[in-house]
Amino acid sequence: MAHDxxxxxxLGDDAIKDxxxxxxxxxxxxxxxxxxxxCFTGASLSCADLIVYLYKQxxxxxxxxxxxxxxxYLFLSKGHDVPALYGTFxxxxxxxxxxxxxHLKTNDDIYWHPNRNIPGxxxxxxxxxxxxxxxxxxxxxxxxxxxxxxxxxxTGDGELDEGSNWEALLVAQAYKLDNLLVVVDRNEFQANIxxxxxxxxxxxxxxxxxxxxxxxxxDGHDFNALHTAFSAYPFSQEQPSAIIARTxxxxxxxxxxxxxxxxxxxxxxxxxxxxxxxLHGQGSTTLTSETLTVR
Amino acid sequence: MTYEQFxxxxxxxxxxxxxxxxxxxxxxxxxxxxxxxxxxxxxxxEQTMVGxxxxxxxxxxxxxxxxxxxFLTMRAYEFIxxxxxxxxxxxxxxxxxxxxxxxxxxxxxxAIEDVAIMRGVPPLNVFCxxxxxxxxxxxxxxxxxPRPWYIRYTDKPHAVEHSTEFEIGxxxxxxxxxxxxxxxxxxxxxxxxxxxxxxEAQGKSVRLINLRTLKPLDEEAVLNALRNCALTVTIExxxxxxxxxxxxxxxxxxxxxxxxxxxxxxDNKWFKPALMADVLEYEKLRAVDLVExxxxxxxxxG
Numbered sequence: 350m351a352h353d354x355x356x357x358x359x360l361g362d363d364a365i366k367d368x369x370x371x372x373x374x375x376x377x378x379x380x381x382x383x384x385x386x387x388c389f390t391g392a393s394l395s396c397a398d399l400i401v402y403l404y405k406q407x408x409x410x411x412x413x414x415x416x417x418x419x420x421x422y423l424f425l426s427k428g429h430d431v432p433a434l435y436g437t438f439x440x441x442x443x444x445x446x447x448x449x450x451x452h453l454k455t456n457d458d459i460y461w462h463p464n465r466n467i468p469g470x471x472x473x474x475x476x477x478x479x480x481x482x483x484x485x486x487x488x489x490x491x492x493x494x495x496x497x498x499x500x501x502x503x504t505g506d507g508e509l510d511e512g513s514n515w516e517a518l519l520v521a522q523a524y525k526l527d528n529l530l531v532v533v534d535r536n537e538f539q540a541n542i543x544x545x546x547x548x549x550x551x552x553x554x555x556x557x558x559x560x561x562x563x564x565x566x567x568d569g570h571d572f573n574a575l576h577t578a579f580s581a582y583p584f585s586q587e588q589p590s591a592i593i594a595r596t597x598x599x600x601x602x603x604x605x606x607x608x609x610x611x612x613x614x615x616x617x618x619x620x621x622x623x624x625x626x627x628l629h630g631q632g633s634t635t636l637t638s639e640t641l642t643v644r
Numbered sequence: 645m646t647y648e649q650f651x652x653x654x655x656x657x658x659x660x661x662x663x664x665x666x667x668x669x670x671x672x673x674x675x676x677x678x679x680x681x682x683x684x685x686x687x688x689x690e691q692t693m694v695g696x697x698x699x700x701x702x703x704x705x706x707x708x709x710x711x712x713x714x715f716l717t718m719r720a721y722e723f724i725x726x727x728x729x730x731x732x733x734x735x736x737x738x739x740x741x742x743x744x745x746x747x748x749x750x751x752x753x754x755a756i757e758d759v760a761i762m763r764g765v766p767p768l769n770v771f772c773x774x775x776x777x778x779x780x781x782x783x784x785x786x787x788x789x790p791r792p793w794y795i796r797y798t799d800k801p802h803a804v805e806h807s808t809e810f811e812i813g814x815x816x817x818x819x820x821x822x823x824x825x826x827x828x829x830x831x832x833x834x835x836x837x838x839x840x841x842x843x844e845a846q847g848k849s850v851r852l853i854n855l856r857t858l859k860p861l862d863e864e865a866v867l868n869a870l871r872n873c874a875l876t877v878t879i880e881x882x883x884x885x886x887x888x889x890x891x892x893x894x895x896x897x898x899x900x901x902x903x904x905x906x907x908x909x910x911d912n913k914w915f916k917p918a919l920m921a922d923v924l925e926y927e928k929l930r931a932v933d934l935v936e937x938x939x940x941x942x943x944x945x946g
Contacts, residue, residue, distance in 0.1 A: 472702070472727075473730045473731065482693075482695025482698075482699070483696065485692060486698060490703035490704075493682065512691075513692060513695070513723075516691060517696075520686045520687065520689060
């Protein structure tokens with residue numbers, strides 16, 4: 350399924366460096382949120398690059414234009430990776446960095462799943478298979494009004510087990526929602542089992558194509574590749590677009606990368622410090638904290 | 645005015661209105677050419693319809709979304725609860741053939757727990773008109789209300805001339821008798837109305853309350869009935885759990901009111917599928933059955 354680029358100018362070295370540095374800081378935030386109650390660290394790390402890229406380079410959305418009907422939308426349907434969103438918002442200056450210390454505290458609204466009390470978060474999610482249907486409604490309205498908003502939905506791959514996603518794709522195809530872009534964070538994991546070992550999704554591109562999407566597959570951690578793919582959206586007139594972003598769960602932390610037992614992480618403070626070192630390429634971490642926590 | 649005309653007129657006046665359906669077009673068949681792209685049929689996808697309705701509402705629209713009451717409220721329940729309920733966006737959910745109106749469809753199609761589950765979603769309100777006229781009297785205020793609503797749709801001809809004064813949370817009351825208060829909503833209203841006449845013919849003083857909106861509830865009318873009538877009767881085509889009887893019980897307890905209450909509804913079972921007249925007879929929900937049960941209870945009050 351090779352697709353040519355539409356000829357978007359490549360990102361310059363400075364832009365790449367900026368994205369990489371931002372993503373690194375977002376990962377630091379995610380790691381710091383992975384203690385004192387913890388969070389869904391692995392899934393957050395897999396989509397951090399995607400989210401940083403989209404907000405910094407692709408989408409026209411910020412707390413200042415949320416009431417602008419022509420702005421773009423990013424719906425995070427795999428809501429448990431919201432620490433990547435919190436971290437990105439902190440780096441973009443949409444929320445104060447210090448606020449991340451309120452993670453899981455009752456004095457704020459920074460908890461395990463997204464909510465609209467944080468400006469910039471589009472909708473509540475966490476229950477899987479919801480935001481593709483919601484985004485279909487938004488895309489329908491934008492079409493009705495003749496507006497060219499980009500409507501991006503990030504889904505998990507395990508999330509695609511939920512039938513409502515496929516329902517929504519049927520409707521998106523029927524209504525020719527070419528303003529809709531589905532991005533699958535293809536980290537190859539359900540919660541604690543590999544997708545292909547439980548409910549296989551492959552050939553995922555063929556499945557999405559069969560449901561009416563024009564599909565591209567990219568390395569979800571390569572900013573140049575992401576830029577090429579996202580710049581080409583919409584991939585076709587009258588059909589929704591889909592990007593399968595091949596990612597690694599836990600990306601950036603070799604100690605937890607692609608480990609089935611590191612889904613929800615609640616590290617000790619010592620582990621957090623070691624993991625921050627590890628993120629920066631210094632040493633590896635011996636993890637003793639509880640695994641396979643169900644949240 | 646027909647229901648379609650109402651939606652068409654409102655759509656002309658208010659650009660926020662969009663009409664949706666999960667391929668249940670019974671009441672809105674003529675609308676597609678009139679509304680153009682503001683008529684959205686998502687196919688047999690109650691979940692996606694409700695999710696998309698939330699998305700449309702997020703963009704400032706007022707979606708009026710139609711499906712069979714049982715599939716709308718149950719297949720899509722979590723989408724209602726999560727996508728509409730948590731946000732509180734003004735999505736209007738219109739359920740066809742609720743309660744006994746599903747007649748011979750069978751238990752798969754019986755929405756007789758819909759009031760219980762819809763009122764359980766915090767911001768969601770519940771409108772249960774007695775008949776088509778009652779629906780049309782209230783519908784505009786419901787659709788333009790800034791909150792989300794569940795509407796028990798009915799196209800049944802009117803049982804009586806209804807008061808055209810409609811206020812959300814205000815019941816329609818017939819009479820002010822103190823022997824028996826009949827509290828009801830929806831399709832059972834017509835039978836309760838008949839029962840009232842029969843009870844009065846037997847010398848009982850009766851009040852009949854058509855609640856119209858079960859949430860918010862006309863607490864004053866209900867508490868007056870509980871406090872001032874020898875016997876209060878709840879009459880509903882719904883499971884006893886979670887419906888009007890439960891609502892009254894909650895209200896009474898909150899207000900430290902004790903009362904004699906006879907609960908007439910569907911007790912822990914689905915009803916016998918058949919045409920309406922036969923269902924009513926089989927389930928003992930005809931006016932004559934209601935009267936018999938009410939008089940038995942009334943005479944036992946001592």
